Amino acid sequence: MIIVMKKGAGKEALAEVKKRIRELGYKAHVIHGESRDVIGAIGDERGKAILQSLESMPHVEAVVPILRPYKLASREIKPEPSVFELAPGVSIGGKELLVMAGPCSVEGESQLLETARAVKAAGAKILRGGAFKPRTSPYAFQGLEEEGLKLLAAAREVTGLPIVTEVVNPRDVDLVARYADVLQVGARNVQNFPLLRLLGQQNKPVLLKRGMSTTIQEFLMSAEYILSEGNQRVVLCERGIRTFETATRNTLDLSAVPVLKEQTHLPVVIDPSHSTGHASLVPAMCYAAVAAGCDGLLVEVHNDPETASCDGPQSLTPEDFSAVMEKLRRFAAAADRSL
Amino acid sequence: MIIVMKKGAGKEALAEVKKRIRELGYKAHVIHGESRDVIGAIGDERGKAILQSLESMPHVEAVVPILRPYKLASREIKPEPSVFELAPGVSIGGKELLVMAGPCSVEGESQLLETARAVKAAGAKILRGGAFKPRTSPYAFQGLEEEGLKLLAAAREVTGLPIVTEVVNPRDVDLVARYADVLQVGARNVQNFPLLRLLGQQNKPVLLKRGMSTTIQEFLMSAEYILSEGNQRVVLCERGIRTFETATRNTLDLSAVPVLKEQTHLPVVIDPSHSTGHASLVPAMCYAAVAAGCDGLLVEVHNDPETASCDGPQSLTPEDFSAVMEKLRRFAAAADRSL
Amino acid sequence: MIIVMKKGAGKEALAEVKKRIRELGYKAHVIHGESRDVIGAIGDERGKAILQSLESMPHVEAVVPILRPYKLASREIKPEPSVFELAPGVSIGGKELLVMAGPCSVEGESQLLETARAVKAAGAKILRGGAFKPRTSPYAFQGLEEEGLKLLAAAREVTGLPIVTEVVNPRDVDLVARYADVLQVGARNVQNFPLLRLLGQQNKPVLLKRGMSTTIQEFLMSAEYILSEGNQRVVLCERGIRTFETATRNTLDLSAVPVLKEQTHLPVVIDPSHSTGHASLVPAMCYAAVAAGCDGLLVEVHNDPETASCDGPQSLTPEDFSAVMEKLRRFAAAADRSL
Amino acid sequence: MIIVMKKGAGKEALAEVKKRIRELGYKAHVIHGESRDVIGAIGDERGKAILQSLESMPHVEAVVPILRPYKLASREIKPEPSVFELAPGVSIGGKELLVMAGPCSVEGESQLLETARAVKAAGAKILRGGAFKPRTSPYAFQGLEEEGLKLLAAAREVTGLPIVTEVVNPRDVDLVARYADVLQVGARNVQNFPLLRLLGQQNKPVLLKRGMSTTIQEFLMSAEYILSEGNQRVVLCERGIRTFETATRNTLDLSAVPVLKEQTHLPVVIDPSHSTGHASLVPAMCYAAVAAGCDGLLVEVHNDPETASCDGPQSLTPEDFSAVMEKLRRFAAAADRSL
Known part of the structure; x- marks a missing residue:
């Protein structure tokens, strides 16, 4: 100081x-x-x-203040990048890029299974899907809750894909941890400190999303909450910040990738779906994210976006996703990464 | 649409x-x-x-979309302003302005009592003080928790001032409600929907703070979560939004007062302390808030700001607070309000 | 450093x-x-x-950097507030508040004269009106240019009100200075440095508007451009900054008033019209601005807002303006100012 | 509407x-x-x-409003992308990517020549360098003005690289146009409409930078000012927008690339230097920009960043730039572009 x-x-x-x-x-x-x-x-x-x-x-x-207030998340404590498993055989932080894909919310068995099979076929390694949905409006679809978790587990059974899903309430951490491979903290909960502390005591990796007005330093302090409780498997996810621009749902802060890579050893993934809010913008941001040096992607894919109960406009169809993955391999190679 | x-x-x-x-x-x-x-x-x-x-x-x-998605919070449903009691004999939303004051966090008995007596003498009607503190850093002081609630209750006993304090974890709602007169939702939890739902089922009024990047419409949707569960006593609190400006801790959005007054029947209070972040700016913003038409203020006062364990730089001393209240009466009168 | x-x-x-x-x-x-x-x-x-x-x-x-880079604008150089004349007999920065009012743009003789007479009757001391209009779209009305300046001068002749009007192009500084009493720099030109330098060489006071994404420090650096060329009569005008909030056209940063009052000796006025963008929000922000300690206001008034060629929705009618001025006197008195 | x-x-x-x-x-x-x-x-x-x-x-x-207010810049008027020459033999908008590089400001002959030779050797096709520098502080280096233009012309003579340089004052348009191949409008002048109109009447291409708080729609309206005066050669440059994040100088809005590509036929380039403000972040953003689909880059390179009179911290050394160009070819190939 x-x-x-x-x-x-x-x-x-x-x-x-x-x-x-x-x-x-x-x-x-x-x-x-x-x-x-x-x-x-x-x-x-x-x-x-x-x-x-x-x-x-x-x-x-x-x-x-002239120094950064986080410690365990810092490169100064741990200069080499963290590489760890999110599920048996599925690592993040190393040479291989990790793509997580699936619907915004779990809506039913056929929707989920159809989408899961498609994203697996295209090369995704983890299935995403929301069972507990934090929605701005109390009148909007709030998720299938435990029923949704069961459907996710069933989809894992069928496809072999590990699952990542959001936990919103500290009360539900144990419940969600029984089903999920990776526990997701949504943007609105990035400073829900009781939730972060509990997740720090879990033996499951955490996917921590940046809040829409969280600075990079605050984001790392939130990671520090989890790390300081003992859980070292934290994946950081940039998903767009709130700015004055309205052409996109949020403004994807891709510079955060090299900034985070300088400051922390934790892996960094990008969510091109929530950040842009429009499916047509997602492919370009997938390619750019990989070129910027991220360790993975979190992409919304829906087998029928026009009927999606949530975030349809930003969901790729399985066909589009497959084409994106195809082209993404070229950018991965250019970045000396595999996919 | x-x-x-x-x-x-x-x-x-x-x-x-x-x-x-x-x-x-x-x-x-x-x-x-x-x-x-x-x-x-x-x-x-x-x-x-x-x-x-x-x-x-x-x-x-x-x-x-061309219409606003909230209903119960809307003036269209209830054209006249809501006036209700926060505690027996202490109302908000009517002609009389309500000032809530006290330290950012409860640090100990003498600190709290001394401050409580001072703010009461100056004209505050409710004592504020944090027992559960959501802090950006896991290494910062996190509050005295239930011990802090007990000190607050003791201060109420002595001074007769009802108390408002924050609840951070849905798990603690019942606990905090046993002690507090008014339950506060902090800016970081404005979209903590499980917490909002639970508070909607309580029989205690809720002081809901706007998040630092919450639009006014989203803010009203968060109020709607509480209202739609049955609790009609919601007080809205503007406390500064996050912008590019760094001269102040946040940017106090005072225009939100007349905007909210047009759109909702709920009472609106202003927090000039967190918004500005500097004690020297607080008096001017108290006067401006009342002139803008708010129904009350939430002001940080500390008996010894230089030793405060949290937010000292934005806390008024008891002497300063007393002088502010004195001058505030003139602005209240100009606004046809009493204090 | x-x-x-x-x-x-x-x-x-x-x-x-x-x-x-x-x-x-x-x-x-x-x-x-x-x-x-x-x-x-x-x-x-x-x-x-x-x-x-x-x-x-x-x-x-x-x-x-630990210090502020401006000097002539600083309170450290000149601790007491600057008080100066904008026109003979019309001062700013002292005990008396100054209200400037008039239409966004000069549209014609009767529109301007009718509005000018009305604002004078209500207590405004300076007539505002745009002859050169910087408009986002090349297809929107761009102002009457010199013809507009002539109409302004004619309105001054009739009403005795000095006039403030915007200059957009360095080329036009001499032209505008021949007609205007006060030269206005619009928000879009706050960092138009060649324009600022030229205005620093004029013998007319300058009303400098903050840009929509200008920090307070940058704003003072822009003032410093004018001051460092020799012109000491600079009035600072906060007119709203750009944020994520869309309920208002911009977000009026009223905390800037006490911040500026601490940092600079220059007078500060508030534009409640461009900042809010809605006439219904203007009165509350006029009162709040005066309570916050500003030295004056710049208010849009139009004799027939429904037909205004520019910014109708934010213009007060003469009747509304008159009512605002009436009530404003009470807030001025509460702030120990006269009006 | x-x-x-x-x-x-x-x-x-x-x-x-x-x-x-x-x-x-x-x-x-x-x-x-x-x-x-x-x-x-x-x-x-x-x-x-x-x-x-x-x-x-x-x-x-x-x-x-439900429609976009620009016309000539729109894809609806001209569905295919615009491809045009910036100088004889140097095109933009086609399959070949265009890299413009050079120092922030022209400081002297050897600095410029040394840098120019280096960027040419690495593959840049246009030399950038500022002769008129709009600086926040009146006490900072303001550029060599016409002397700087002469040095740029001399560097073009020696290296064969066309030059792009900024024009700040409408008065200087003719002067700058006598020396420069491409006329640059800086971020602070994106809504300097008299300047835009004059540039619309020139027979030289214009590189138009987005302002730091300009929406994409406003940015296209500024381009429309130039187009509507007859000059069809406008290149759009995203250079970072102002947000709450302070880890970078600005927030590079890379999603603007696919958004602009949908909405306009004009070519789009990215400035990774001003947007990030740190040389160490520039390479990642160069790769990401090309992956996102931009048509070119504008990169700051300085032969000795530690002594630069302006923006040293964000300038690449010639060695770094050369390495970036090398790796960039791989991303260009992945994007089906040549370099």
């Missing part, structure tokens, strides 16, 4: 701030500048948030 | 879309335009989200 | 950075931290942007 | 609105809905902005 004094703050004011810094357990190091003094507070970074309260002192202009 | 056809879409395409609209339970009414056709879908508004899937049809350009 | 070294950067790397800092004319002061070193660069703040290039050095993690 | 009536608006109100619509030259077509009526206004789309004023009518709830 750098504490910036106000212009004209005298010696006494400086002494008082230094005293407070020491009381909070840090060393104070003053730089006398031309127009004002600044103080560096030296000590363990993780607790430094407490220094922010110094801004209430009358002669303090600002308290400026 | 207005379904916009692509330019050059022929008769057959139009017929197909009309057929789908009818299958979904709506009437289709075509307007033949100069460069393309549009179709109005007529029927119950609340289920119309399902029509969005028509965008997947090949000749459909866009599906444009 | 604070230069943050990467973790593990050795002595040599540090020495190299220190050498570069000295070469650029600054003194280097090192703080050895627990996990990394930081260097304070000491010297004249205004040229420090050049230090940003140090981020290209291999062992530098980040370069963090 | 769709005019939405308020709930409960009676027959008379409807008749009045229909009358106004007809007076403005449009046909009115009413749809009687369950809870309210809506009116479609039928007629020429380009002038429809005028209908927005109907929102001022007492029984009108909202006026909703």
